[in-house]
Amino acid sequence: MLRIPYPDLESAFLKAILHLGVPPDRAPLCARLYAETDLDGVRTHGLARFPRFSAMIRNGNIVPTATPTLTSGFGAIERWNGHLGPGNLNAHAAMARAIELARANGIGAVALANTNHWMRGGSYGWQAATQGLFGICWTNTLANTPAWGTAKPTIGNNPIILAIPRSEAPVVLDMATTQFSMGSLSSYVQRKAQLPVPGGYDAQGNLTTDPAAIEASQRTLPIGFWKGSGLSLTLDMFAAMLSGGNSTHQLPLDPLKESGLSQFFLAIDPTNFADPAQLSQIAESILTDLHAAPPIDGTRPPRYPGEETLRLREENLAQGVPVDETLWQKLNNLTI
Amino acid sequence: MLRIPYPDLESAFLKAILHLGVPPDRAPLCARLYAETDLDGVRTHGLARFPRFSAMIRNGNIVPTATPTLTSGFGAIERWNGHLGPGNLNAHAAMARAIELARANGIGAVALANTNHWMRGGSYGWQAATQGLFGICWTNTLANTPAWGTAKPTIGNNPIILAIPRSEAPVVLDMATTQFSMGSLSSYVQRKAQLPVPGGYDAQGNLTTDPAAIEASQRTLPIGFWKGSGLSLTLDMFAAMLSGGNSTHQLPLDPLKESGLSQFFLAIDPTNFADPAQLSQIAESILTDLHAAPPIDGTRPPRYPGEETLRLREENLAQGVPVDETLWQKLNNLTI
Numbered sequence: 001m002l003r004i005p006y007p008d009l010e011s012a013f014l015k016a017i018l019h020l021g022v023p024p025d026r027a028p029l030c031a032r033l034y035a036e037t038d039l040d041g042v043r044t045h046g047l048a049r050f051p052r053f054s055a056m057i058r059n060g061n062i063v064p065t066a067t068p069t070l071t072s073g074f075g076a077i078e079r080w081n082g083h084l085g086p087g088n089l090n091a092h093a094a095m096a097r098a099i100e101l102a103r104a105n106g107i108g109a110v111a112l113a114n115t116n117h118w119m120r121g122g123s124y125g126w127q128a129a130t131q132g133l134f135g136i137c138w139t140n141t142l143a144n145t146p147a148w149g150t151a152k153p154t155i156g157n158n159p160i161i162l163a164i165p166r167s168e169a170p171v172v173l174d175m176a177t178t179q180f181s182m183g184s185l186s187s188y189v190q191r192k193a194q195l196p197v198p199g200g201y202d203a204q205g206n207l208t209t210d211p212a213a214i215e216a217s218q219r220t221l222p223i224g225f226w227k228g229s230g231l232s233l234t235l236d237m238f239a240a241m242l243s244g245g246n247s248t249h250q251l252p253l254d255p256l257k258e259s260g261l262s263q264f265f266l267a268i269d270p271t272n273f274a275d276p277a278q279l280s281q282i283a284e285s286i287l288t289d290l291h292a293a294p295p296i297d298g299t300r301p302p303r304y305p306g307e308e309t310l311r312l313r314e315e316n317l318a319q320g321v322p323v324d325e326t327l328w329q330k331l332n333n334l335t336i
Numbered sequence: 337m338l339r340i341p342y343p344d345l346e347s348a349f350l351k352a353i354l355h356l357g358v359p360p361d362r363a364p365l366c367a368r369l370y371a372e373t374d375l376d377g378v379r380t381h382g383l384a385r386f387p388r389f390s391a392m393i394r395n396g397n398i399v400p401t402a403t404p405t406l407t408s409g410f411g412a413i414e415r416w417n418g419h420l421g422p423g424n425l426n427a428h429a430a431m432a433r434a435i436e437l438a439r440a441n442g443i444g445a446v447a448l449a450n451t452n453h454w455m456r457g458g459s460y461g462w463q464a465a466t467q468g469l470f471g472i473c474w475t476n477t478l479a480n481t482p483a484w485g486t487a488k489p490t491i492g493n494n495p496i497i498l499a500i501p502r503s504e505a506p507v508v509l510d511m512a513t514t515q516f517s518m519g520s521l522s523s524y525v526q527r528k529a530q531l532p533v534p535g536g537y538d539a540q541g542n543l544t545t546d547p548a549a550i551e552a553s554q555r556t557l558p559i560g561f562w563k564g565s566g567l568s569l570t571l572d573m574f575a576a577m578l579s580g581g582n583s584t585h586q587l588p589l590d591p592l593k594e595s596g597l598s599q600f601f602l603a604i605d606p607t608n609f610a611d612p613a614q615l616s617q618i619a620e621s622i623l624t625d626l627h628a629a630p631p632i633d634g635t636r637p638p639r640y641p642g643e644e645t646l647r648l649r650e651e652n653l654a655q656g657v658p659v660d661e662t663l664w665q666k667l668n669n670l671t672i
Binding site: 072073074075076077078079104105106107108109134146147148149150151152154155162164171173175179197205223224225227228230231233234235236237238240241242244247248249250266268270271272273274275278279282283285286289290293294295296297300301302303304305 | 408409410411412413414415440441442443444445470482483484485486487488490491498500507509511515533541559560561563564566567569570571572573574576577578580583584585586602604606607608609610611614615618619621622625626629630631632633636637638639640641
């Protein structure tokens with residue numbers, strides 16, 4: 001593992017992204033979203049995901065020049081078509097539009113069809129919260145999880161993000177509806193580590209903490225068993241129906257062809273109906289109460305979602321961003 | 337267990353609710369919401385909860401005559417104050433207002449402060465979906481669940497509802513963010529049954545399927561371990577901050593004093609930006625795919641959230657609604 005100065009990482013991403021055909025006016029944001037993902041310590045969805053991004057541009061499933069367009073809208077909600085453009089750029093544009101709608105209407109939403117993997121979903125929660133808005137968004141995915149009651153992958157693990165603005169640092173929950181995201185599972189496999197809690201079933205149908213057995217059986221576990229299964233199904237229905245786009249069962253099972261996703265973005269601007277001092281007081285009182293709870297393990301006190309992000313960001317800005325050496329070389333050689 | 341004709345159940349609720357001081361113009365809706373909960377088979381939150389409702393009117397924590405008022409608003413989102421009125425009436429009014437806002441703006445939301453337990457959260461999902469709208473709502477609760485990393489109950493199990501309109505029958509997810517709601521846990525205890533999956537920790541800190549051990553330790557398990565813990569915390573922050581009301585840690589730990597909750601209601605009216613035939617086609621294709629998945633147990637095919645509701649409703653309309661005999665007598669004697 002290398003540590004690379006953040007500006008070098010962002011500029012290496014930029015060169016590679018330009019090389020892949022993303023236009024110069026849009027490539028810098030795409031590069032920043034990738035680089036910030038590693039900067040914030042979400043290593044499963046930054047450079048580690050870039051080979052798939054470049055492969056999908058080469059195989060035509062991501063159209064590097066495409067930009068989203070408005071399909072229809074009414075009041076504070078709109079449907080957009082991502083035209084299979086880069087997923088992080090489409091998602092950023094969709095949340096940006098939801099924020100505009102929220103500024104004008106208190107609340108705003110965008111349902112986005114025909115888009116691609118948004119990489120780190122938390123990016124769009126941070127996008128809303130750092131501008132003072134509450135944000136919620138989710139995406140569907142290819143069928144990677146058996147619905148409750150079947151062993152066949154039929155539902156996605158449809159990550160959902162909830163973001164809360166806060167003066168010090170936003171609270172950002174970014175979670176797949178399975179116990180472990182596919183990226184996280186494969187990271188455990190690579191490290192030859194066991195999962196801390198059961199993450200799915202083995203081929204014999206027993207709950208297991210062996211990530212390789214779960215990758216082999218394809219029986220990942222929804223959070224809360226039947227509950228996460230139902231949550232995932234309903235998130236897919238919301239995203240596909242509101243956007244008019246594909247649902248999970250219509251997406252190819254090959255991750256290199258997982259294109260044409262449906263997503264939903266919601267923003268709430270409290271400026272015109274709430275007192276900022278009151279909002280801040282409520283947020284701080286909740287987090288103070290959380291932090292005051294006695295930890296089971298003294299070294300691991302209760303934390304709020306995203307609490308580690310700023311610390312990791314500062315550490316990585318100071319010491320360099322950890323990257324895989326092989327991928328870093330490929331990124332710089334434009335052979336990724 | 338008795339089976340009572342539905343109209344008799346609703347009228348018995350109505351008499352008891354009038355006796356408790358809910359005004360005649362509002363009591364019928366309150367009674368219908370209670371009776372429909374048992375009718376739809378959600379027995380943990382209908383008649384079984386009524387003794388607590390009446391006790392909380394008697395101890396002053398529910399104000400039977402209170403009606404919600406507008407606190408502030410901007411565009412498509414509003415803050416309301418429930419003035420500690422009956423929780424199901426406040427929640428119904430909040431979702432009704434969110435629906436009005438959504439009809440005018442495509443999307444609408446109400447954040448409700450100072451309210452009471454809404455009983456069956458799914459009621460307000462059905463309310464939106466049967467009128468053709470998508471609905472999302474959630475509530476905070478008293479601290480009944482340890483946040484991840486502590487053994488002390490610090491977060492609520494904050495039920496969340498996602499409802500999708502559909503011509504045949506809506507899809508309605510209604511779930512607590514713990515593996516088992518408190519009502520469900522106590523129902524297992526009463527039946528002296530073990531939980532089908534671990535629902536929390538025993539006093540020694542081991543995961544257990546023994547509901548009594550979990551009630552004793554107060555260590556209920558969030559869905560997905562740390563994930564449900566983060567979800568519950570963020571839902572509380574949204575509800576309390578947007579409504580300007582109480583957060584979980586401010587609510588008394590005595591269930592008979594669990595008053596002054598914060599809730600959030602969102603509705604989306606697709607009429608003016610989506611083609612109804614397309615929406616229906618997408619919904620049916622998702623559910624057809626779900627139902628086509630081979631079941632692990634042939635007698636228990638994969639189901640969508642709420643799928644059993646209409647069947648139970650028809651069965652209970654035809655055969656009478658199952659009620660506990662003792663509670664039924666008390667309801668009729670106005671001694672409940």
